[in-house]
Amino acid sequence: MVSKRDFLSITDFSPAETVQVIARARQMKAEGWGQPLAGKHIALLFEKPSLRTRVSFEVGIHQLGGFSVYLGQQEVGLGVREPVYDVARVLSGYVDGIVARVFSHQHLVELARHTTVPVINALSDLEHPCQTMADLLTISEHKGALEGLKLAFVGDGNNVARSLCLGAPAVGMSFAIASPAGYSLDADSLLQARQRNDSKSVQIHSMTDPHVAVRGAGVVYTDTWTSMGQEAEAEVRRRDFRGYTVDPALLSQAMPGALFMHDMPVHYGEEAPPGMLDHPQSVAFHQAHNRLHAQRAILEFILGQPTTLRQVRV
Numbered sequence: 001m002v003s004k005r006d007f008l009s010i011t012d013f014s015p016a017e018t019v020q021v022i023a024r025a026r027q028m029k030a031e032g033w034g035q036p037l038a039g040k041h042i043a044l045l046f047e048k049p050s051l052r053t054r055v056s057f058e059v060g061i062h063q064l065g066g067f068s069v070y071l072g073q074q075e076v077g078l079g080v081r082e083p084v085y086d087v088a089r090v091l092s093g094y095v096d097g098i099v100a101r102v103f104s105h106q107h108l109v110e111l112a113r114h115t116t117v118p119v120i121n122a123l124s125d126l127e128h129p130c131q132t133m134a135d136l137l138t139i140s141e142h143k144g145a146l147e148g149l150k151l152a153f154v155g156d157g158n159n160v161a162r163s164l165c166l167g168a169p170a171v172g173m174s175f176a177i178a179s180p181a182g183y184s185l186d187a188d189s190l191l192q193a194r195q196r197n198d199s200k201s202v203q204i205h206s207m208t209d210p211h212v213a214v215r216g217a218g219v220v221y222t223d224t225w226t227s228m229g230q231e232a233e234a235e236v237r238r239r240d241f242r243g244y245t246v247d248p249a250l251l252s253q254a255m256p257g258a259l260f261m262h263d264m265p266v267h268y269g270e271e272a273p274p275g276m277l278d279h280p281q282s283v284a285f286h287q288a289h290n291r292l293h294a295q296r297a298i299l300e301f302i303l304g305q306p307t308t309l310r311q312v313r314v
Contacts (some may be wrong), residue, residue, distance in 0.1 A: 005302050006112045008105075008121045010129040010163045015170040015196065017301075018136070022171070025137050025290075025297035033296060036304025037066030040096040044070045045087075045111075046122070047078055047102045048228055052264065053122050053130070056291040057099050057299075064299055069095065078107055088114035097303045100124075103229055118302050125159055125229070131263050132163040134294035136171060138287045139219055142259055147172030148201065152217035152254065154178050154210045154246050155271055156237075157185035160223045160263055165189055169197035169204065176205040178213035180240045210244055217254040221261040222246040222271045238270060247273050251281060259283050 006012060013021060042061050046054065054070070061068045078084055088111050091098055097118045102108050105126035112119040121129055140146055151168050153161050157179050165185055168175040175193065177185055184206045193204045207213055214220050225241040226234045251260055260282040268274045277284040 004116065004118045006119045007129060007298060007302055008108055008112055008119065008124075009127050010132050010167040010170070011192070011196070012129070013170070018133075018167065018170045021133060021297045021301050022137050022140055022294075024300065025133070025293045026140065028296055028300075029293040033064060033300070035065030036300045037061060037064040037096075040066045040303060041094070042066055042068050042097045042099060042299075042303070043091055043095045044068050044122075045076060045078065045091075045098055045100040045102075046071065047073045047076075048123065050101060050122075052288050052291050053101055056295050057122065060292050060296040060299060064296060064304065066096075066299075066303075078102065078111075084110040085114050087111065092116040097299075120298065120302060123159065127163045127166075128159045128263070129163050129167070130291065130295055130298060131160060132167040133298060134290040135164065135221070135261060135263070135287060136167060137294045138261070138283055138290045139173075139259065141286075141290075142283055143218060149218040150174040150176065150203075150216050150255075151219040151221060152176045152178070152210075152213045153221045153223075154213060154244055154250070155222045155241065156183050156225055156227070157189075157206075158223060158227055161185055162189050164221065165193045165204065166196065169193050169202050172197065172199070172202060174201075174203040174205075176203075176207065176213040176217070178207050178210040178244070180244065181208060183240065184208075210246075210250060211253055214250060214254040214258075217258055219259045219261060220246060220251055220254050223263055224265070224267050225270050226267070241270070245271060245273065247276065248279060251279070257281065261287055264288055 058068050084107050092115045099120045099122045101122040102124050105124035108124050165175050225237045262284045
C-alpha cells in the first residue's frame with residue numbers, strides 16, 4: 001500500500017502540527033494560496049446531508065486547483081449497497097483523496113484501512129476534527145494566543161464535544177463540559193485529552209452544572225441536543241437537557257467578553273434561544289465561514305505541498 005496520511009481524529013495531528021495547520025490557515029486567509037491540489041481529484045463521500053461541510057470543501061478544493069466529485073448515499077450506499085472494502089478499492093483507482101461524512105466512525109476506519117489514498121473525516125458519530133480546526137482558528141483570531149484559555153462546552157458529549165476536548169489541550173487550552181447525567185463524554189476520551197498536555201495549567205473537567213462549567217471560560221460553546229440520526233430520541237432529550245440552554249444570562253457568568261460558539265445548525269429554543277447567534281459576543285457565523293479557511297490548510301497539509309511557514313503564534 002502506498003504511504004499516505006489520514007485525518008480521522010483530531011489526534012492524528014500532533015500538538016505541533018495542530019498549531020502549524022492553524023497558523024497556515026491564518027496565513028492563507030490573509031495572503032492567499034497557491035495551487036497545491038492542481039490536477040488532483042477528491043471524492044466527497046457523504047452519507048449525511050450538509051450545508052457548511054459540503055460547500056466549504058467543494059469551494060476549498062476548487063480554490064486549491066483540485067476537482068471534487070460528490071457521492072451521496074444513493075450513489076454509494078456505504079456498507080449497504082456495497083461493502084466498505086469494495087468502495088475503498090474502487091475509489092483508490094479513481095481519485096487522489098477522499099473526504100468522508102459518515103454515520104459510523106468504524107466505516108471511516110475501514111475505508112482508510114483499505115484505500116491507498118488519504119481519507120479526511122468530514123464528520124462521523126465519534127469525531128468532527130475539521131470543525132474543531134475551524135473553531136481553534138476562530139478563537140485564535142478573536143483571542144490571540146490560545147494557550148491559557150478555557151473552553152466550556154454545554155450540552156451533549158457528542159462528536160463535536162469529543163474533538164474539542166481532544167483538540168483544546170493540544171494548543172494549551174483547558175476544557176470543561178457540562179452535560180446531564182448519562183450524556184457526558186466517555187471516560188476514555190477525557191483521559192486521552194488529559195494525556196495530550198502534561199501542563200498543570202491545562203485542566204480537563206466533566207460535570208453536570210453548566211453554571212460551574214462556564215466560570216472562568218473565555219469561550220462558551222454549545223451544539224444541538226439531538227444530532228442527525230437521533231431523531232427518535234428528540235422528545236426525551238428535550239426533557240433531559242432542560243436547563244442547558246446557553247442564553248445571555250449563562251454567557252454573562254463566563255469571563256467578560258467570552259465568545260459564544262455554535263457549529264450549526266441550531267435548534268432554536270433548545271440549546272440556544274432565538275437571536276443568540278447575533279448576540280454581540282457570538283462568533284458563530286465567523287466560525288462557519290472559517291470552515292473554508294481551515295479546510296484549505298488541512299487539504300494542503302494532507303494532499304498538497306505546503307508552503308514553508310514563517311513563525312506565527314496562535
